[in-house]
Amino acid sequence: MTEQQVVLVTGARKGIGRHLAEHFLAQGAVVEGCSRGEADWEAESFHYQRVDVADEKQVIDLVSSIRKRHGRLDVLINSAGVAVMNHALLTPGDTVSRIFDTNVRGTFLVSREAAKLMRRGRFGRIVNLGSVAGPMGIEGEAVYAASKDAIVSLTRSLAGEFAQFGITCNVVAPTPIETDLIRGVPKEKIQAIVDRLAIRRLGRFEDVSNVVDFFVKPESDYITGQVVYLGGV
């Protein structure tokens, strides 16, 4: 069995997922990463696989391979996500399915398989990525916001079901951060969101990892089913 902490980060190829993968690597963890595309970065103690988190078989195989390689899993960061900014009247049904498949179904499937492995060590930390889009009711993000609020509901229920295994399950909900996810969004729209925050600036990766650090530390074993919205939403 691997002696170091083993962390699985979905959506590790870029954005918040990549930042968190590098963050855990810097702390000496072994990091398993996945995304749908080819990785364009590598590091010692980082193992990457191409996985579509909405594909049940691929998720089962992913966690099975971690079990065989390490015999343990301590932390799961469900960072894989897709977003589309579009007026509701111009949003196709297939887009709704695609967003919910990755954001909700994917988060559920990876959490389920991860918890099976975490259960062995009677310890686990699951951190899901939410968004301020839900509570802020951002126009053009109806489906994305709904999927992220679904992740909050999912997390609260999983927190109850997984508590008996020593697994906590929480959500960090970032404000817009300079990632690919918002690259296509007009600057004035982003600024309008920032203007509605108590702290009027774009988010930083460090804002996210700060909350993640709090959720995953062993002393946070009495913190579960919680959501931390960044920026003062």
Place this chain on the structure above:
Amino acid sequence: MPSIESVRDLLLKCLQEADPPPPGPVDTETVLLGKSSHFDSLGLVNYIVDVEQALEDELGIAVTLADERAMSQTRSPFRTVQSLTDYIMTLATADDGADTP
């Protein structure tokens, strides 16, 4: 494909190592589900996951036991060791067929 005996023996081994352990000897008629089972609902969940992982580790069968088929059957395949053995053999056979070119 694994033999029915190897699957049955694995189920009995997992049962003997389960938490909570069974109160007495176990055999193929040992009840896993319902009032006559020594498991509460969480005990059964743990047992099913233990069996899934042991099937993969020891017999090389990767199956999800709580799948749509299992959940939709009128008579649950999780009733007894025997019914679960039979169900796993059905899944393993289906998987074998799917892999055949």
